[in-house]
Amino acid sequence: MEAVRASAAWVASRSSHVKVDMLEIEKAVDKIQGNVPKVEWDFEGIHYFDNGPLTVQYLFVLDALNFCFWPDKDLTYDNLASGLKLALEKDKSALDADRLKNYTGPQLRELLNWPRPLPIEEERVRLLHEVGLELERSFGSEAANLVKSAGNSAASLIELITRHFPGFRDHSLYKGHQVFLYKRAQIFVADLWGAFKGENYGEFYDIKSITIFADYIVPAVLRELGILNYESSLCCSIDSNSEIVPGSEEEVEIRACSVHAVEKMRELINKKFGKQLLSIDIDLWLWSVGVQNMALSHHRTLSIYY
Numbered sequence: 001m002e003a004v005r006a007s008a009a010w011v012a013s014r015s016s017h018v019k020v021d022m023l024e025i026e027k028a029v030d031k032i033q034g035n036v037p038k039v040e041w042d043f044e045g046i047h048y049f050d051n052g053p054l055t056v057q058y059l060f061v062l063d064a065l066n067f068c069f070w071p072d073k074d075l076t077y078d079n080l081a082s083g084l085k086l087a088l089e090k091d092k093s094a095l096d097a098d099r100l101k102n103y104t105g106p107q108l109r110e111l112l113n114w115p116r117p118l119p120i121e122e123e124r125v126r127l128l129h130e131v132g133l134e135l136e137r138s139f140g141s142e143a144a145n146l147v148k149s150a151g152n153s154a155a156s157l158i159e160l161i162t163r164h165f166p167g168f169r170d171h172s173l174y175k176g177h178q179v180f181l182y183k184r185a186q187i188f189v190a191d192l193w194g195a196f197k198g199e200n201y202g203e204f205y206d207i208k209s210i211t212i213f214a215d216y217i218v219p220a221v222l223r224e225l226g227i228l229n230y231e232s233s234l235c236c237s238i239d240s241n242s243e244i245v246p247g248s249e250e251e252v253e254i255r256a257c258s259v260h261a262v263e264k265m266r267e268l269i270n271k272k273f274g275k276q277l278l279s280i281d282i283d284l285w286l287w288s289v290g291v292q293n294m295a296l297s298h299h300r301t302l303s304i305y306y
């Protein structure tokens with residue numbers, strides 16, 4: 001995703017509230033001697049997988065809803081992934097396009113077996129409708145057809161998704177420039193690649209073009225490692241759980257600098273230790289560290305993108 005890589009680098013070079021510390025990147029790389037711990041996709045054992053098109057439908061719906069869990073302190077990504085899995089195991093047609101088009105908030109809660117309204121529930125419902133309608137209109141009602149149309153190219157699949165599904169257009173304006181982060185579109189490609197182990201629906205000849213997925217967990221881990229440095233007022237806001245305004249310089253810098261820092265880390269590991277590491281490998285490692293460390297404070301932005 002050249003647009004993501006380039007716009008993240010652009011932000012990092014002009015960033016005012018967040019700085020990427022190259023020395024700390026070098027230290028972290030030397031500490032692990034370039035050996036990024038391998039984390040398996042679905043290390044948690046919470047995802048639906050049947051090796052066929054229904055898995056693709058599941059992953060697309062999962063990533064359409066894969067954002068902003070923190071406003072409910074008991075809700076996590078695990079609840080979404082396992083809730084949709086159980087729903088599908090009970091009723092194989094639960095995620096059919098014509099069903100997605102019609103879910104209401106209370107029905108979505110029931111589907112996920114969640115006892116109270118979900119964070120930004122109306123948006124979650126609207127995005128489900130968008131997925132159902134557009135899958136029906138342009139892809140014969142199946143996410144598997146969307147994936148097939150991309151001809152095994154990760155970049156083409158992201159372009160198709162962002163062209164057809166406005167809810168996946170994760171971008172912002174920063175100092176007059178358009179910045180693309182495409183977190184949920186990229187994570188969908190990575191989920192396919194991980195779930196199908198690089199084969200079948202998960203085969204992408206350009207998987208190395210994917211960057212990390214700029215969420216609220218990976219930046220917190222990079223900050224803890226000293227790789228991201230925040231100016232003091234931003235530190236205060238995050239540590240006191242104040243909300244960061246979506247589209248603010250601070251928010252864009254946190255996300256874009258995270259993408260850029262991991263690109264630099266990957267380049268260094270590959271150069272210094274002769275590896276062919278992907279950004280996805282580093283993402284999954286950092287993310288798994290982050291979700292297991294409950295004490296990490298992360299930035300809080302109400303957003304449908306991550």
Ligand SMILES: Nc1nc2c(c(CN[C@H]3C=C[C@H](O)[C@@H]3O)cn2[C@@H]2O[C@H](COP(=O)(O)O)[C@@H](O)[C@H]2O)c(=O)[nH]1
Pocket residue numbers: 040041042043044066067068069070075076077078187191194212213214215216217218283284287291306
């Ligand atoms: N960078 C990055 N962000 C990721 C994921 C995943 C899950 N990926 C699956 C793929 C393979 C594994 O088996 C994982 O299960 C979720 N998130 C983000 O985290 C946040 C949720 O946090 P909490 O509220 O604590 O549950 C939220 O923004 C969510 O969008 C990832 O891999 N990378």
